[in-house]
Amino acid sequence: MxxxxxxxxxxxxxxxxxxxxxxxxxxxxxxxxxxxxxxxxxxxxxxxxxxxxxxxxxxxxxxxxxxxxxxxxxxxxxxxxxxxxxxxxxxxxxxxxxxxxxxxxxxxxxxxxxxxxxxxxxxxxxxxxxxxxxxxxxxxxxxxxxVAYYDSLTGLPNRSWFIQRLAQLIEQPSANRLYAVLFIDLDRFKLINDSFGHVIGDALLTQVAQRLQHSLQSCPQSPGVVARLGGDEFAILLEDVKNIAEVIVIVQQIQTQLERPFQIEEMEIYSQASIGITLNSLGLKRYDRPEELLRDADVAMYCAKAQGKGRFQVFDPTMQIPAKSALFVKESR
CATH class of the missing domain: 3.40.50.2300 (Response regulator)
Structure with a gap:
């Protein structure tokens, strides 16, 4: 006492x-x-x-x-x-x-x-x-x-937290500081969710979140954080990376982790992930808004998904041209 x-x-x-x-x-x-x-x-x-x-x-x-x-x-x-x-x-x-x-x-x-x-x-x-x-x-x-900044299912930071952290980094510009945003979308998740139900789907999302966190813990040289953006979409922020080659190594380790079968209720479920990558500095391109970083990583992810399952792509500004064209065609219909 x-x-x-x-x-x-x-x-x-x-x-x-x-x-x-x-x-x-x-x-x-x-x-x-x-x-x-x-x-x-x-x-x-x-x-x-x-x-x-x-x-x-x-x-x-x-x-x-x-x-x-x-x-x-x-x-x-x-x-x-x-x-x-x-x-x-x-x-x-x-x-x-x-x-x-x-x-x-x-x-x-x-x-x-x-x-x-x-x-x-x-x-x-x-x-x-x-x-x-x-x-x-x-x-x-x-x-x-x-409630405001964390996902109730996985316990990970949510989109709001992720956007806020990106905004903090953008507001503290450094000529030599390089960080990467990974946009991760699970392949075949809708099929798994529709076939086995939401309980199995939620269990899969929870295990994916754990594997993503484990992947980052095994890469202490590049501190990062995992967030769930919603549905089967996740994002990773890698702070203080040296170059794109280092980021690609980490992405490959993540994909290797996600390729292993998930044990859920005595079932083995297989799911891969498509990953889009963008850096805060791409040549002369500099980001002023966190939403732009996330958008370009999303565009890169869709380009990776278009090539097949379990792929990754680094964002290139030319990727925005077909993305905008597809949006124009869709809105014209």
């Missing part, structure tokens, strides 16, 4: 002795861990050092930095803590100002230690509630991130 950390800020040395005496058993049982500072300056220095504090118990009237000034500084700290102020009963105007500045509660001096213990318990419960709310919010945000 981690003890609750309570920072006591007061220039009265006697208060430290009384607190240690009153809460001796709780300190020994590691329920409470009291830290002490003589003024707001020392307290703020401790808090800014990164120490995790649950509660600040501060006097209002102190040298160097008073409690009201310290309260104003606490809001800039990135940790959920509560502050309780102490002051003489006759100083109600300062207590009122402290409460308006965000103090959680107040105690009047001389301190009633039974009241102090109750106040500490109540304050720590409030801090715990804040932390639970923050944790729930963080979990909800992470869940939304997974």
């Amino acid at each position: 981690t003890p609750a950390k309570i920072l006591v800020v007061d220039d009265e040395v006697e208060l430290e002795r009384l607190i240690r005496q009153r809460f001796r058993k709780k300190i020994q049982a590691q329920e409470f861990d009291f830290l002490f500072a003589a003024d707001g300056v020392e307290a703020l220095r401790r808090l800014q050092s990164g120490i995790q504090v649950d509660m600040v118990l501060t006097d209002i009237n102190m040298p160097k930095m008073d409690g009201l000034t310290l309260l104003g500084q606490l809001s800039g700290l990135r940790q959920p803590l509560r502050a309780v102020v102490m002051s003489a009963y006759s100083d109600m105007s300062s207590i009122r100002r402290a409460m308006n500045q965000g103090a959680f509660d107040f105690l009047t001096k001389p301190i009633d230690f039974q009241d102090l213990e109750l106040t500490i318990q109540k304050t720590l419960q409030s801090v715990q509630a804040i932390r639970e709310q923050q944790q729930q919010l963080q979990q909800a945000q992470q869940a939304l991130m997974r």
Whole structure:
């Protein structure tokens, strides 16, 4: 059990002795861990050092930095803590100002230690509630991130994530940095899906995703990431490649992995992949938009598929001419 950390800020040395005496058993049982500072300056220095504090118990009237000034500084700290102020009963105007500045509660001096213990318990419960709310919010945000940027079937990054990562690379241009986009489409997937059903089709997609990831792990010299674009389409981003020859070696390793039979529900299912390749720099051609990179890799993939199953093609700008012609013919019909 981690003890609750309570920072006591007061220039009265006697208060430290009384607190240690009153809460001796709780300190020994590691329920409470009291830290002490003589003024707001020392307290703020401790808090800014990164120490995790649950509660600040501060006097209002102190040298160097008073409690009201310290309260104003606490809001800039990135940790959920509560502050309780102490002051003489006759100083109600300062207590009122402290409460308006965000103090959680107040105690009047001389301190009633039974009241102090109750106040500490109540304050720590409030801090715990804040932390639970923050944790729930963080979990909800992470869940939304997974829905927005990850594929629910394979767990891979999705098209949105992939496009965003490409955009980051394009926004950070480097004359010497070369990266490649592989557009992967499974051959015969529709036939397999129609013949054996969506359950088998989904299982195949999941195993394909695993093999693609394994293929990249076996090529540590070219760090990359696999994404599922949708349906039976995947993409791989290879960052910091040396040249196209290195990319082709990796593509051939991927195709070798995918040519092995997939074991699904006591069946051996065979499926190959057509792969299109494009680089961020093709001669004088430079990409300004991530969609263009993905489009050209897609065009190269269709050119590879037109040559037969299990082929790959490196994008060439001349490939866009037949692709555009086919689109014109299709739209004219």
